[in-house]
Amino acid sequence: MPAGFQVPGIVENEEGWGPTSVPEHLEGVPYAPYGKGDKVGRVSDFTQSGFNKYGGRYGNQNMANYPQVFNFSYNEDEDSFHLVDNKPAQRKQGMRRFQPNRFHQQRRDQQQREEMTKHQDRQPRKQQQKRPQFFHRNDQRQVVHSSSVDIRPEWAVVEQIPFTSLSKLNYQAPPPEDLETYGALEFYDKAFDRVTPKTEKPLRKTRRAFRNVTTSDDPIIRKYAQEEAAQVFITDTLLTTLMCTPRSVYSWDIVITCAGGRLFFDKRDGSSLDLLTVAETSPEQIAEDKDNINGVQQLSVEATALNQNFSQQVLLQGGAKMEFEPNPFASEGGDELAAVAYRYRKFNLGGDVELVVRSELDGVMNYKGQDQLLSIKALNEFDPKHTGVDWRQKMENQRGAVLATELKNNANKLAKWTAAALVSGADMIKLGYVSRVHMRDNFHHAVLGTQVMKPKDFAQQINLNMDNCWGIVRALVDLCMKQEDGKYLLVKDPNKQLLRLYSVPEDAFQENYTEEPIAEMEEAPAEEPTKADGGEED
Numbered sequence: 001m002p003a004g005f006q007v008p009g010i011v012e013n014e015e016g017w018g019p020t021s022v023p024e025h026l027e028g029v030p031y032a033p034y035g036k037g038d039k040v041g042r043v044s045d046f047t048q049s050g051f052n053k054y055g056g057r058y059g060n061q062n063m064a065n066y067p068q069v070f071n072f073s074y075n076e077d078e079d080s081f082h083l084v085d086n087k088p089a090q091r092k093q094g095m096r097r098f099q100p101n102r103f104h105q106q107r108r109d110q111q112q113r114e115e116m117t118k119h120q121d122r123q124p125r126k127q128q129q130k131r132p133q134f135f136h137r138n139d140q141r142q143v144v145h146s147s148s149v150d151i152r153p154e155w156a157v158v159e160q161i162p163f164t165s166l167s168k169l170n171y172q173a174p175p176p177e178d179l180e181t182y183g184a185l186e187f188y189d190k191a192f193d194r195v196t197p198k199t200e201k202p203l204r205k206t207r208r209a210f211r212n213v214t215t216s217d218d219p220i221i222r223k224y225a226q227e228e229a230a231q232v233f234i235t236d237t238l239l240t241t242l243m244c245t246p247r248s249v250y251s252w253d254i255v256i257t258c259a260g261g262r263l264f265f266d267k268r269d270g271s272s273l274d275l276l277t278v279a280e281t282s283p284e285q286i287a288e289d290k291d292n293i294n295g296v297q298q299l300s301v302e303a304t305a306l307n308q309n310f311s312q313q314v315l316l317q318g319g320a321k322m323e324f325e326p327n328p329f330a331s332e333g334g335d336e337l338a339a340v341a342y343r344y345r346k347f348n349l350g351g352d353v354e355l356v357v358r359s360e361l362d363g364v365m366n367y368k369g370q371d372q373l374l375s376i377k378a379l380n381e382f383d384p385k386h387t388g389v390d391w392r393q394k395m396e397n398q399r400g401a402v403l404a405t406e407l408k409n410n411a412n413k414l415a416k417w418t419a420a421a422l423v424s425g426a427d428m429i430k431l432g433y434v435s436r437v438h439m440r441d442n443f444h445h446a447v448l449g450t451q452v453m454k455p456k457d458f459a460q461q462i463n464l465n466m467d468n469c470w471g472i473v474r475a476l477v478d479l480c481m482k483q484e485d486g487k488y489l490l491v492k493d494p495n496k497q498l499l500r501l502y503s504v505p506e507d508a509f510q511e512n513y514t515e516e517p518i519a520e521m522e523e524a525p526a527e528e529p530t531k532a533d534g535g536e537e538d
Helices: 046-054 102-121 123-135 189-193 219-226 236-243 296-314 399-409 409-422 454-463 468-481
Strands: 156-162 177-187 232-235 253-259 264-265 322-325 340-348 354-361 363-367 368-379 430-438 445-453 486-492 498-504
Touching: 156 219, 156 399, 177 219, 177 363, 189 445, 219 232, 219 264, 219 340, 219 354, 236 253, 236 409, 236 468, 253 468, 296 322, 296 368, 296 430, 296 445, 340 409, 354 368, 354 409, 363 430, 368 409, 368 445, 399 409, 399 445, 409 430, 409 454, 409 468, 430 454, 445 454
Parallel strands: 232 264, 232 354, 368 430
Antiparallel strands: 156 498, 177 322, 177 340, 253 264, 253 486, 340 354, 363 368, 430 445, 486 498
């Protein structure tokens, strides 16, 4: 039989509309007033998303007229829950209470542009040309640097090392062992300590030759390698490059040879490490323009040449010398070599790993009756507009401002010089200030002054932590020691704070080197597909 249906009772309200009494099962349930002007849809829209998304859909939504119990909203995070402590949270310093109205902000910007236009119309033509350049300084195009070496497609990446992982490395190297010293040192001419911009001295070109022999071609290092005096062999130029890696901006590369548990760090012929950098860490980066005397390449050549000239001009040539073993790079009937001493020292990197480095000293100075070994270097000024400091005006009274500017623009170069002085055991760094005679002439220079400093004190001043420097070297040596015998290339990415270690062929940097073609994938026979026929699968 079909289910029966009982018609509910209907109560007629003679005085109005709606029920005349409250049923027992609805006693105590709060009642929400309902206005006849409200839309019917509001009665059934109980969802929180409905109220948030369709806030004025149902007409008058003045919730102040409704009981507070109907203002409850459910959230998964229980936003309605409060702790006993109802103290208001403290406002952070520097926070703005409100943001200006967008209309008023646009109005003020428009008024400022109009005022600038009026002011610019009253300026001379030269000042009008300078102002747009200053106004758009923050919009300058980012300079893209090129790699120091052409990366071949067949070179495999062994490891990628971000700079952030190098900053936490630390190793306290014990005092080094002095092996041998070769060459001769001349005494420093103290007359250059009295040079000022008003009594500047022209920089003379030296006829002496400089030798920058790589590690594997050094006969003294070869002797130590045959005697198995150490496991790692390197020059101070390459060693300080590794030490100061986090400060470098330009690209560089170092060739590493692993053979029988020994490592040889070398530079390529024509490597960028043969030259000094200029304004490498400057906020206003320099473009690589070969036709501009203030381009990256031209400034590097200029800085390297004037450093060599300055290091020989400030010495008392023909006088007393501090002589050591004969210069290993001299040849009979050859050019006169620069007065340089090569000190070979051994450092312990922990465990059974020892490192032999060839370091350089540039001169000697008698100070308070004692001979002090010198590291002689020169900073160069090429354009005061680039640095914002004119050396000829600031050198006498504000030399600290000049040095501070150089520390900002050449942080990597000064750190490498300081690390090299500490590695070689130099007692003092003699720093020279050399500027162009005319700013558009990069061939004629003048010495404006000198400054002396102790390497340890200067390292603290520039925040150079030698424990971190040795930690970086030790980590890179450990990484290379784990590789198989062969040749590798460590490259600093030209535009990223990143090191890459490549595995390269033995003849990668020889003149007769040819790029190996990459073998194309061939289809294997349908009957017997093998890896030997078709290569490894993707």
